[in-house]
Amino acid sequence: MNRYSHNPILEPIGAHAWESSLVFNAAVFAANNRVHILYRAMGTDNVSRIGLASSSDGYNIDERLPLPVFSPSNDMENQGCEDPRLSLFGDSLIMAYTAFGNHFQHQVYQIGLTSINTEDFIARRWQWGERILAFPGIHNKDAVLFPQKFDGDYVMFHRLEPDLCIARSNNLRRWYGLKYILGPREKSWDSWKVGAAGPPILVNEGWLLIYHGVSVDRVYSLGVALLDKNNPEQVLYRSEEAILTPTEDYERYGKVPNVVFSCGQIIKDDQVLIYYGAADSSLCVATFELAELLPKK
Numbered sequence: 052m053n054r055y056s057h058n059p060i061l062e063p064i065g066a067h068a069w070e071s072s073l074v075f076n077a078a079v080f081a082a083n084n085r086v087h088i089l090y091r092a093m094g095t096d097n098v099s100r101i102g103l104a105s106s107s108d109g110y111n112i113d114e115r116l117p118l119p120v121f122s123p124s125n126d127m128e129n130q131g132c133e134d135p136r137l138s139l140f141g142d143s144l145i146m147a148y149t150a151f152g153n154h155f156q157h158q159v160y161q162i163g164l165t166s167i168n169t170e171d172f173i174a175r176r177w178q179w180g181e182r183i184l185a186f187p188g189i190h191n192k193d194a195v196l197f198p199q200k201f202d203g204d205y206v207m208f209h210r211l212e213p214d215l216c217i218a219r220s221n222n223l224r225r226w227y228g229l230k231y232i233l234g235p236r237e238k239s240w241d242s243w244k245v246g247a248a249g250p251p252i253l254v255n256e257g258w259l260l261i262y263h264g265v266s267v268d269r270v271y272s273l274g275v276a277l278l279d280k281n282n283p284e285q286v287l288y289r290s291e292e293a294i295l296t297p298t299e300d301y302e303r304y305g306k307v308p309n310v311v312f313s314c315g316q317i318i319k320d321d322q323v324l325i326y327y328g329a330a331d332s333s334l335c336v337a338t339f340e341l342a343e344l345l346p347k348k
């Protein structure tokens with residue numbers, strides 16, 4: 052594993068009010084020889100919006116848009132659209148995110164879903180589709196869709212605290228079949244709560260899932276699990292050790308200390324580039340060999 056030597060790859064821009072204080076957790080999508088990065092940003096009003104940057108090599112940013120590409124549009128997310136995660140289905144990208152706002156009389160973090168046509172995305176036409184609440188009014192976060200359907204259904208990981216859970220839907224609106232998949236382990240780096248990182252990756256051995264775990268002393272690390280290829284409810288393996296844990300200054304000090312938190316990764320020649328928010332303050336990348344993330348044979 053190698054952290055990129057010039058981390059962080061994205062930092063706030065003081066002159067842009069909407070991203071002047073923090074830029075962090077990001078979805079990524081590789082297309083047209085570029086890595087497109089949708090990142091969470093916060094500015095003077097403390098509302099999260101989503102910005103776009105891109106890179107031709109995955110490390111050096113050579114495009115960054117001056118305005119957000121996705122912002123709150125209703126009461127249910129009036130305090131922020133956080134932590135985007137992208138999954139590709141044909142010519143459409145589905146984005147899951149955390150909608151933070153008011154649901155009737157109470158304030159809640161809940162799962163928002165929307166989509167965009169891939170060509171529009173590449174052409175930077177931000178024509179997002181309808182915004183759907185997966186579980187209206189229910190406190191829930193860390194939603195990510197598998198990048199393929201199972202028996203005609205979308206399958207989503209989500210997090211009913213403190214556990215990583217699954218649900219299915221044939222229309223993105225009604226989600227059913229809620230089940231526990233994996234939870235905290237005692238005396239471990241993931242002893243307090245767990246949640247999915249980016250979309251599961253299909254490999255020969257099954258679905259490789261990168262997930263975050265929080266320890267009882269509030270350190271956010273990343274680890275991996277492997278799920279059955281045909282039945283993603285079946286956990287085949289879970290890493291004993293974290294694969295990434297805060298050690299660098301930019302991960303240890305910031306808005307929220309001791310955090311590495313990922314919403315996406317790309318695969319490039321058997322290497323996995325994991326994009327992660329560091330201390331909820333900047334965006335970083337670390338590169339892993341695919342083989343080092345899989346169970347030892």
Ligand code: BMA
Pocket residue numbers: 076133134192271307310312328331
């Ligand atoms: C989670 C989310 C993330 C954040 C993390 C650490 O609950 O809010 O956006 O990075 O906490 O603060």
